Amino acid sequence: MTKILVVDDERNVAAAFEKLLGTQGHEVVTMQRAAAGLECLQRDSFDLVILDIRMPGMNGLEALRQIKKDHPKLPVIIMTGEGTMETAIEATQCGAFDYQIKPFEPEEVLAVVERALLGARMMKGQIAVDPEQDAPATEAIIGRSSGMQEVYKAIGRVAATDVTVLIRGESGTGKELVARAIYQHSGRSAKPLLVVNCAAIPETLLEGELFGYERGAFTGAVSRRIGKFEQAHQGTIFLDEIGDAPLSIQAKVLRVLQERTFERLGGNETIRVDVRVLAATNRDLEMAIAEGGFRADLYHRLNVVSIPVPPLRERREDVPRLADYFLTRFAREMELDKPLLAEDALKQMEKYSWPGNVRELEHCIRRAVIFTRGYPIQAADLPFNKSNGNKGDARQRPSFSEGRLLDLVRDYLDSYGGDHAYDDLIEGLEKSLFAEVLRRTRANRTHAAQLLGLPRGTFFTKVQKYDLREGPED
Ligand SMILES: Nc1ncnc2c1ncn2[C@@H]1O[C@H](COP(=O)(O)OP(=O)(O)OP(=O)(O)O)[C@@H](O)[C@H]1O
Numbered sequence: 001m002t003k004i005l006v007v008d009d010e011r012n013v014a015a016a017f018e019k020l021l022g023t024q025g026h027e028v029v030t031m032q033r034a035a036a037g038l039e040c041l042q043r044d045s046f047d048l049v050i051l052d053i054r055m056p057g058m059n060g061l062e063a064l065r066q067i068k069k070d071h072p073k074l075p076v077i078i079m080t081g082e083g084t085m086e087t088a089i090e091a092t093q094c095g096a097f098d099y100q101i102k103p104f105e106p107e108e109v110l111a112v113v114e115r116a117l118l119g120a121r122m123m124k125g126q127i128a129v130d131p132e133q134d135a136p137a138t139e140a141i142i143g144r145s146s147g148m149q150e151v152y153k154a155i156g157r158v159a160a161t162d163v164t165v166l167i168r169g170e171s172g173t174g175k176e177l178v179a180r181a182i183y184q185h186s187g188r189s190a191k192p193l194l195v196v197n198c199a200a201i202p203e204t205l206l207e208g209e210l211f212g213y214e215r216g217a218f219t220g221a222v223s224r225r226i227g228k229f230e231q232a233h234q235g236t237i238f239l240d241e242i243g244d245a246p247l248s249i250q251a252k253v254l255r256v257l258q259e260r261t262f263e264r265l266g267g268n269e270t271i272r273v274d275v276r277v278l279a280a281t282n283r284d285l286e287m288a289i290a291e292g293g294f295r296a297d298l299y300h301r302l303n304v305v306s307i308p309v310p311p312l313r314e315r316r317e318d319v320p321r322l323a324d325y326f327l328t329r330f331a332r333e334m335e336l337d338k339p340l341l342a343e344d345a346l347k348q349m350e351k352y353s354w355p356g357n358v359r360e361l362e363h364c365i366r367r368a369v370i371f372t373r374g375y376p377i378q379a380a381d382l383p384f385n386k387s388n389g390n391k392g393d394a395r396q397r398p399s400f401s402e403g404r405l406l407d408l409v410r411d412y413l414d415s416y417g418g419d420h421a422y423d424d425l426i427e428g429l430e431k432s433l434f435a436e437v438l439r440r441t442r443a444n445r446t447h448a449a450q451l452l453g454l455p456r457g458t459f460f461t462k463v464q465k466y467d468l469r470e471g472p473e474d
């Protein structure tokens with residue numbers, strides 16, 4: 001569960017944040033004074049701070065400076081009114097992750113919070129490289145196949161340098177883990193890592209996000225904005241899904257790689273940055289070049305050092321270790337004894353092609369542990385065995401009995417007396433489904449949301465709506 005500290009002298013603002021972030025399952029602590037907030041940070045560890053600028057006593061900017069000194073990697077989002085815009089810009093230059101102007105758009109706040117938390121997650125904890133012990137305390141990269149050995153060697157070779165690295169591989173192969181391992185073993189590990197997912201940010205916003213803009217650069221640019229490249233000065237930037245960046249942005253990224261300079265959008269000032277660039281993509285860049293979607297010069301620049309992460313089907317010998325690692329992790333998370341994995345189940349897993357790679361295997365084990373609740377996992381408990389022969393699709397539907405469902409609907413309609421048949425049935429069904437999944441996951445809402453394949457926020461909102469019993473730790 002993530003822990004967020006909100007510091008604002010206005011109680012109702014703090015309370016609004018508490019409510020909004022609470023719907024996403026975050027734990028929120030609120031403080032009315034900067035000094036009290038700083039004390040909190042000494043006592044307890046947080047994943048994110050949301051800080052008002054104008055407060056009686058120590059102001060937000062002073063507090064930010066102190067936080068950046070004591071916890072350089074802790075992301076801080078600044079809140080500001082129109083009147084303190086200039087301070088907000090100064091704050092981003094001082095290392096604030098981003099700022100939000102009051103009054104807030106809840107959607108926008110949640111998006112910024114998610115982005116900040118993603119970066120925080122990537123900086124947190126040490127990634128162990130295939131540790132010996134059965135249950136490593138932290139996250140780990142698992143696998144001893146020759147393909148993975150090459151990956152580890154490459155991480156070792158590049159980590160301590162400042163060289164740009166391109167991490168390539170299919171979706172779910174572990175590119176993000178590799179990027180984190182490089183960052184953590186680099187000389188810049190005490191400085192922040194900023195993450196920009198080039199595929200997740202709309203094209204029109206991506207340039208501003210990366211390079212910033214000046215006031216008036218375009219309609220809606222009401223003030224200067226500092227981009228992630230500038231914020232990452234002396235640190236590291238991770239350009240995820242670089243293969244999806246539009247051509248105009250590719251040109252600007254190329255220039256940063258070559259000259260370490262750029263201009264903010266709509267600005268004349270040339271900004272020089274000292275940034276280590278890590279990039280990742282699951283795209284076939286050679287093909288993208290041939291089709292005109294990717295610049296060859298940027299490709300050559302990025303590809304000087306590239307780390308290919310092999311798909312799981314090309315390193316099936318890693319499957320048993322990976323399965324064991326995830327079994328241990330999930331059993332511990334769910335406070336169960338580690339379940340046995342039946343021999344035939346493991347055999348099937350070794351034969352399966354894993355189109356979704358390690359991510360699919362991770363989900364497969366998680367589901368199996370949730371459903372078997374500590375009993376041995378048999379081949380029949382694996383999702384890809386329940387399919388009707390379509391091996392390529394990881395998201396199979398279990399074959400529930402349509403007849404029984406139809407009986408239920410008939411009974412329902414026969415006895416229904418209201419005039420909202422649709423809403424009432426769907427809500428009733430949904431409530432039962434959620435209640436049952438919460439029971440099976442022993443009220444762990446994060447696991448329940450994962451099992452249902454729903455975003456956590458959506459799930460939590462519904463749990464509140466139906467007033468289902470809240471779970472313990474997520
Ligand atoms: N070798 C590994 N050992 C342990 N866990 C792994 C390994 N590879 C991947 N994982 C886990 O699988 C999941 C997917 O990995 P990751 O997010 O790094 O994939 P990716 O290559 O970045 O995928 P995408 O292209 O979809 O972004 C994560 O939960 C990650 O922790």
Ligand SMILES: [Mg+2]
Nearest residue numbers: 175176240280
């Ligand atoms: Mg990724």
